[in-house]
Amino acid sequence: MNRLLALSLCVSVLAFVGCKESGSGKRQIGVIPKGTTHEHWKGVEAGAKKAAAEMNVEIIWKGPLKEDDRAGQIQIVEQMVTDGVAGIVLAPLDDKALLRPVQQAAGKKIPVVIMDSPLAGELNKDFISLVATDNKKGGYLGGKRLAEVLGGKGKVVLLRYQENSASTAEREAGFMDAMKEAPGITLISSNQYAGATADSAQKKAESMLDVLRDADGIFCPNESSTQGMLNALERAGLAGESQKVKFVGFDKSVPLLKAMEEGKIQGLVAQNPEKMGYESVKVIVNKLDGKPVEPNVDTGVIVITKENLGSPEVKALIGR
Structure with missing residues (x-):
């Protein structure tokens, strides 16, 4: 033809x-x-x-x-x-x-x-x-990392992303599973939503400052919620190694990796x-x-920390 x-x-x-x-x-x-x-x-x-x-x-x-x-x-x-x-x-x-x-x-x-x-x-x-x-696994790994840096005890905040987002809902569920395995941790807020942008996440976080000041740990399930929370913590003087609050987020970006190097974030779950x-x-x-296809392809997830930034696996993922 x-x-x-x-x-x-x-x-x-x-x-x-x-x-x-x-x-x-x-x-x-x-x-x-x-x-x-x-x-x-x-x-x-x-x-x-x-x-x-x-x-x-x-x-x-x-x-x-x-x-x-x-x-x-x-x-x-x-x-x-x-x-x-x-x-x-x-x-x-x-x-x-x-x-x-x-x-x-x-x-x-x-x-x-x-x-x-x-x-x-x-x-x-x-x-x-x-x-x-594997989003549930990613959320679970984030929860385990937060429990680790808290020494298995303290008060924790989960700032969710937005309703009907299946990927982040699975991450949040995985995080909650990890919290159930840490009896010394108390969840003091888990019903607030960041919204679709870093700006909306920052506004939500700033409306929760009294809760955040009382918290020992925070988890956010995607890039924009993590960035918005970081912005709010920085503006309130709550970010950094000298502060009691420990922060684990999701996704990698240049600003978030820089914040990790500065001690403002203790872990990033990276896709x-x-x-x-x-x-x-x-x-x-x-x-x-006309070739066969796999019904499910898992593209992998790891936790990046300040300590493993120089590892070959992480360097390959972040392009350094």
Whole structure:
């Protein structure tokens, strides 16, 4: 079959098989993050683009600016379906609200990989694979690190992220499991939500300063909540090795790693976003090529501390 005929056939059945090609003739894969400002998503993008270059496909990287724009993310998925991309990689902002547009993609025979955060759908019907951190394990490791630096005793605050975010809910659950294993620790606040940005997290933390001054330890489950809490602690004079409060957060960024080196953070639970983006695109391309795909791909999680910053594993992860 010559190329002109192949393209003609692709256009004629686009609504059914999603075989869109770019002007360069490459299959197009839509990659939709929860947001586009966090360092985590920049790492995911880099990994996705690396895989695309190796596998000769084109990435369409598009997501909402902020991680609370559910309607915006739904519209992006729907537009990708309408445009007839070959496949979609999605990090759902809401595990329920994004199910309908994902089902629309599946109805058009466009394979979907769910990345980073689970979706309340059915594997092999609504989506083909979940590529993500073991988030419950990550939260558990964060809790164990906080218990360690507290010597197994003290008063602790959990500042949650936002409702219906499945990945952070799993981290919070893992953290709570670790706290149950530390009978000398008392949880004094666990029902407050940071919201989608570092600014909203900082405002929430500043509204809790009386509780934070009473606390011995704090845990936050993602990059923006960790950064917002750090900002609030710094402004209130509660951050640093000379202060009693110990702080463990989630995700790595240049400012958070710097704060760790300065003794303001005692641990960061770190994902591998580059691997997440890379493996997600790899799964989609394998599916399009008729190859078997794994239903679940664990992209790994470790705890970074001031003491292990120089280890080969951590240096490879943070690019130093």
